[in-house]
Amino acid sequence: MANPLDTAEPGTAAVAARLDRLPVTRTHRRATVAVGLGLFFEFYEVFLTGTISAVLVSEFKLSKAALPPLLASTFLGMFFGALLLGRLADRFGRRGAFLLNLALYSFFSLLGAFSGNAIMLLITRFFAGVGLGAEPPLADTYLTDLLPARKRGKLIAWAYTLAFCGVPVVGFLAKGLTEGSFLGIAGWRWLFVIGALGAGVVFLLRRGLPESPRWLHSVGRTQEAETVIRGLEAEAGQTPAAEPAPASVEKPVRKAAPIRDLFGPTYRRRTIMMTVFHVLQTIGYYGFGTMVPLVLAAKGYPVSQSLLFTALTFLGYPVGSALSLPLVERLERKHLVIGSVLAMAVFGLAFGLANSIALAIVFGFVYTAISNVFSNSYHIYQAEIFPTALRSTASSGTYSISRLASGLMPFVLVPLLDSSGATTLFVVIGAALVLVALDIAILGPRTTGRSVENVAGEA
DSSP states (O other), X not given: OOOXXXXXXXXXXHHHHHHHTOOOOHHXXXXXXXXXXXXXXXXXHHHHHHHTHHHHHHHHTOOTTTHHHHHHHHHHXXXXXXXXXXXXXXXXXXXXXXXXXXXXXXXXXXXXXXXXXXXXXXXXXXXXXXXXXXXXHHHHHHHHHHSOHHHHHHHHHHHHHHXXXXXXXXXXXXXXXXXXXXXXXXXXXXXXXXXXXXXXXXXXXXXXXXXXXXXXXXXXXXXXXXXXXXXXXXXXXXXXXXXXXXXXXXXXXXXXXXXXXXXXXXXXXXHHHHHHHHHHHXXXXXXXXXXXXXXXXXXXXXXXXHHHHHHHHHTHHHHHHHHHTXXXXXXXXXXXXXXXXXXXHHHHHHHHHOOSHHHHHHHHHHHHHHHHHHHHHXXXXXXHTSOGXXXXXXXXXXXXXXXXXXXXXXXXXXHHHHHHOHHHHHHHHHHHHHHHHHHHHHHOOOOTTOOHHHHHHTO
């Protein structure tokens, strides 16, 4: 059945065909790198507070009750940021939304470096989170709009491979900087400064990217879409299509499609699927990443050792992301999500049962490697299954649930670790991941190598 959201504008199929038949151009590569660098600081940020949590407890004399709100503040901000900026991207454009999120994050991360107490740190972490809340779904949406179908998965996986280098970077920086000071300033404060300055550089790189031609076309800005597409065709050495005849009456720019369409009969099944998915995957993916330092500390390892072990374990993030590169276009992404999340359940439980630091590092590394095959697969997948007119709203809206769940995780997982130990914690994580696999297996469509218009249309 044709999808009304993607066929309302005459010529949508022709626009999609022109974009999908392009080879990979300089602009495609530049967009992939610029998006990947922005994601680098998103993951840097996500893992930062958890990685230095033990240091912050000592710095601000935090009680056990005070730590969960501090850990949760960034994720709570990300929840609101994902809801707000994701919708703005469908109403006003992808490019403006991901410039705004970087500007917010950079400012408040820098401000957080000067926190004099835990309250100020909590507030600045919240607003930095608002800035970064929609970064992954905006990245997914923009690259899905821009990239040709047969290379879409691999290039998005490259962007995330670059991004996941931020995880071991923050681990090793935390290990190197938190044990002392530089220029008389505590090392943990420099971690926030580094994030702020890096995001500022990425802001400048992204200013030169074009707006999404699919989005421009979906809101009636057809001449602007044509200009972007012709530029891509010229880069590729293709002869542009004949200039379309000007319309006798200028078409008004359309508003973004209403959010209620996501809960109508066409897309309700997919919206429910991704909402359930993000609640459950958060327990496994972010639960593991933020809990590793606390688990190691609970097993009796000192802060300096646990930070080193955490950094070594975090090397699995970019390695796993790189492993996904030959897989995301060769295997059906739905099946890749299911297989990788089940493997995460197995190795997460093995990590929880590990009785030596050597085994903990091995199982932790394998878990994180597999988790990023999973992560890359689902980030590609979640943007492919919704129409252009609602792609950012749907991806960011359902993804925001994972941010909210991440904010709640410290209030659930930290007490569970304290009361029942690491084994019980990872049994709970494993069960959540099995349910993720069932959710996608039952409700998810196939997407690999298909035009996003066809994937959306079959709903």
